Amino acid sequence: MIGRIWGMARNDLAVWLRSPAAIAASLLPALGMGVLVAVLTNSVGQQPVALVVRGHGRFAQRMARIIQGDRDAYLLEKMTSADAERALGDQRVAAIIVIPENFDEALGSGDAAVDVYLNNVNIDLADDIRRSVTRSVAEFDAPQLGLLGELHGPARGVLLPNPYRVAIAEHDLRDTNVSFLQYQVIPIVVLIVISIGLLGTALLTARDFERGTAKMLVISPGGRLPLVIGRLVGGTLITFALITPLVALGFLTRYIPYCAEESEAPRWLTLVLSGPCGWRLPVPSWTHGLALIGLLTAVTLTTVGLGTLLGVALRDARLVTMTALNGAAYMFFLGGGFTTVPFLPDWIQIVSRLVPTRYAIDGLRQALFYPDLIGFGRDILVLSACAVSSVMLASLKLTRAWRRR
Amino acid sequence: MGPHAQAAGAPISDSPTSEAATVVEVAGVDCSFGRVRALDGLSLRVLQGTVVGIVGPNGAGKTTLIDVICGLIRPDRGTVRVLGQDVAVNASAVRAQIGVLPQETALYDEVTALQNLRFAAALYGIPRPNARITEVLELVGLNSRRKDVVRGFSGGMKRRLAIARALLHDPQLLILDEPTVGVDVEARHQIWAHVRSLRAVGRTFVLTTNYLDEAEALCDRVAILRAGKLIAEDTPAALEARTGRCLELECWHEGAARIYERLRRHSGVLRAEIVDFGLRLYLAVDVSPEDIVHEARAVCSIEGFRTRSPDLAEVFRALTAASAPS
Numbered sequence: 141m142i143g144r145i146w147g148m149a150r151n152d153l154a155v156w157l158r159s160p161a162a163i164a165a166s167l168l169p170a171l172g173m174g175v176l177v178a179v180l181t182n183s184v185g186q187q188p189v190a191l192v193v194r195g196h197g198r199f200a201q202r203m204a205r206i207i208q209g210d211r212d213a214y215l216l217e218k219m220t221s222a223d224a225e226r227a228l229g230d231q232r233v234a235a236i237i238v239i240p241e242n243f244d245e246a247l248g249s250g251d252a253a254v255d256v257y258l259n260n261v262n263i264d265l266a267d268d269i270r271r272s273v274t275r276s277v278a279e280f281d282a283p284q285l286g287l288l289g290e291l292h293g294p295a296r297g298v299l300l301p302n303p304y305r306v307a308i309a310e311h312d313l314r315d316t317n318v319s320f321l322q323y324q325v326i327p328i329v330v331l332i333v334i335s336i337g338l339l340g341t342a343l344l345t346a347r348d349f350e351r352g353t354a355k356m357l358v359i360s361p362g363g364r365l366p367l368v369i370g371r372l373v374g375g376t377l378i379t380f381a382l383i384t385p386l387v388a389l390g391f392l393t394r395y396i397p398y399c400a401e402e403s404e405a406p407r408w409l410t411l412v413l414s415g416p417c418g419w420r421l422p423v424p425s426w427t428h429g430l431a432l433i434g435l436l437t438a439v440t441l442t443t444v445g446l447g448t449l450l451g452v453a454l455r456d457a458r459l460v461t462m463t464a465l466n467g468a469a470y471m472f473f474l475g476g477g478f479t480t481v482p483f484l485p486d487w488i489q490i491v492s493r494l495v496p497t498r499y500a501i502d503g504l505r506q507a508l509f510y511p512d513l514i515g516f517g518r519d520i521l522v523l524s525a526c527a528v529s530s531v532m533l534a535s536l537k538l539t540r541a542w543r544r545r
Numbered sequence: 546m547g548p549h550a551q552a553a554g555a556p557i558s559d560s561p562t563s564e565a566a567t568v569v570e571v572a573g574v575d576c577s578f579g580r581v582r583a584l585d586g587l588s589l590r591v592l593q594g595t596v597v598g599i600v601g602p603n604g605a606g607k608t609t610l611i612d613v614i615c616g617l618i619r620p621d622r623g624t625v626r627v628l629g630q631d632v633a634v635n636a637s638a639v640r641a642q643i644g645v646l647p648q649e650t651a652l653y654d655e656v657t658a659l660q661n662l663r664f665a666a667a668l669y670g671i672p673r674p675n676a677r678i679t680e681v682l683e684l685v686g687l688n689s690r691r692k693d694v695v696r697g698f699s700g701g702m703k704r705r706l707a708i709a710r711a712l713l714h715d716p717q718l719l720i721l722d723e724p725t726v727g728v729d730v731e732a733r734h735q736i737w738a739h740v741r742s743l744r745a746v747g748r749t750f751v752l753t754t755n756y757l758d759e760a761e762a763l764c765d766r767v768a769i770l771r772a773g774k775l776i777a778e779d780t781p782a783a784l785e786a787r788t789g790r791c792l793e794l795e796c797w798h799e800g801a802a803r804i805y806e807r808l809r810r811h812s813g814v815l816r817a818e819i820v821d822f823g824l825r826l827y828l829a830v831d832v833s834p835e836d837i838v839h840e841a842r843a844v845c846s847i848e849g850f851r852t853r854s855p856d857l858a859e860v861f862r863a864l865t866a867a868s869a870p871s
Binding site for chain 2: 143144146147148150151154155158159351352353355356357358359360361362363367
């Protein structure tokens with residue numbers, strides 16, 4: 141029994157690893173979505189802006205250094221006035237920030253100004269630039285309320301008396317150390333798992349009907365159950381074989397951060413989680429590491445079961461490919477792939493309750509970003525239920541389909 | 546006695562291996578899919594060490610019969626015993642002793658020949674299969690290509706690899722479903738050679754084919770199916786004798802039509818057909834061709850004539866035409 145299960149799983153893995161077109165079909169849409177998210181994140185978060193420093197005084201140079209140090213808001217390039225005007229005219233920059241020639245002199249008389257020339261119709265993008273320039277000016281005047289204050293909190297940053305009558309007392313309930321891009325990598329990881337699990341198992345199942353190997357399988361002695369289990373194990377192995385290096389790469393490049401504070405986990409767990417390159421990473425927390433593995437396993441089993449059902453229902457490689465990729469895309473969007481679900485319209489929020497991806501994305505964010513795992517119990521419970529029902533239904537349908545062929 | 550009555554359940558007395566054990570025994574099997582009756586009261590015996598060919602037009606029930614023998618389809622009525630075991634009761638044990646070459650070849654094109662056979666070994670529970678894999682690959686002449694991906698194989702090589710897979714667990718009965726469909730002439734003859742060599746060492750074969758020359762070349766006995774019924778089952782020679790001797794008359798088309806009208810009700814003429822060179826007649830064994838030629842000459846001028854034994858294609862046409870629903 142074990143030999144037949146392992147034989148089936150190993151064969152599925154071998155067939156899949158020798159199917160470069162299928163691997164590309166399952167990975168490219170998800171990776172393309174990742175590139176899209178990265179580009180959108182960059183283009184929304186950072187604007188190309190020209191900085192023209194005409195003043196040569198000490199304060200003008202300090203103002204320039206503060207503006208140049210704010211890398212969150214701008215893709216800043218220092219230019220001459222002529223180049224900056226040309227770039228603005230060509231729409232290569234969204235704004236020009238000018239520190240005037242008489243900046244130091246004007247500062248003494250309280251008339252100093254930083255000129256901002258905006259060439260942008262989008263109110264959100266324009267406001268981002270406005271807020272960032274204001275923040276730089278605030279940092280010039282009162283460093284405790286500027287960028288340093290934002291990064292390190294007011295308590296540590298207060299070196300000068302507060303020039304305002306009201307201070308900001310910020311209380312962070314958790315570290316705000318996850319960038320928007322890191323936040324958005326998680327749905328991409330889920331999308332890759334869905335695409336591989338769904339398409340991989342669906343294609344293997346459909347091809348068995350197309351090329352007649354389904355008949356060969358059922359003609360062999362020993363019953364169908366080991367073969368069905370083998371197919372599900374094979375689909376799981378395929379998904380893990382492709383997702384493990386990607387997640388490891390994500391850890392290594394820090395695009396996927398994880399909770400590592402006060403960890404007592406041994407080094408081998410890091411290696412299990414992130415492969416041979418894990419020695420370069422901080423040791424993850426036990427609970428969060430297991431939560432991550434459990435969640436990825438539950439999502440994989442859910443999609444492997446769904447893929448098997450798709451393969452049994454359609455029995456055609458082309459139909460299966462189109463349906464699986466479209467299905468994965470819908471599951472991605474409805475599960476909050478592009479943004480957090482509570483930010484979406486009510487009807488999508490209601491629909492997303494029925495989509496396992498939502499729980500996968502929420503759960504993964506909990507497992508990777510949040511130290512307290514709040515809400516993770518619900519996510520893993522829903523996903524486990526989805527995995528069990530999907531695998532059971534797939535086993536039943538595949539057994540019946542092979543009987544009838 | 547008509548051919549159907551003669552075939553169904555009749556003892557196989559003229560086989561050269563009549564003392565051999567029965568490997569397959571199909572008795573009174575009915576099998577329907579909805580309104581379509583795929584097998585209709587079919588009975589057949591296959592003796593050890595013989596090659597039995599199942600021939601018939603598309604939809605005759607050949608593949609259904611194979612599926613029934615393998616235990617993949619449970620018949621509505623009747624019994625199937627393979628190597629003494631009832632397939633309905635012990636399908637798994639029966640399958641362990643059958644090697645099947647499906648019509649579609651059913652190989653994993655993406656992986657190597659070796660990986661295909663290793664997978665088959667896992668399915669059949671063969672422990673430490675490497676030696677056996679080498680043995681069967683040598684047998685079909687593919688050992689030097691064992692590490693090549695199957696996608697690059699020709700149709701004939703794929704068939705040979707599928708035969709190697711069917712032989713891997715050393716089965717007593719081999720079932721080949723249209724083994725040479727879609728392969729070139731050379732590959733076809735290679736496959737025939739493999740079947741003959743395996744038969745020589747005592748293997749039993751059941752093969753379906755649409756090629757009557759294949760059945761004639763390979764089979765000890767041929768079973769002819771039409772619309773799920775077994776209409777004849779005998780040695781190729783006996784089936785040819787049953788169709789009668791073939792007499793071909795060369796004459797003008799008008800003359801052929803007149804001779805046809807004159808002779809078609811002749812008791813010694815089993816069948817007649819007008820062909821491009823004149824007329825083809827199938828004569829009962831007790832009729833003299835000279836008498837028929839003499840009668841034909843009384844109707845019109847005959848430019849020439851010849852007699853010969855019918856081939857299996859003619860037997861097939863004669864039998865299936867005779868049993869065709871009116």
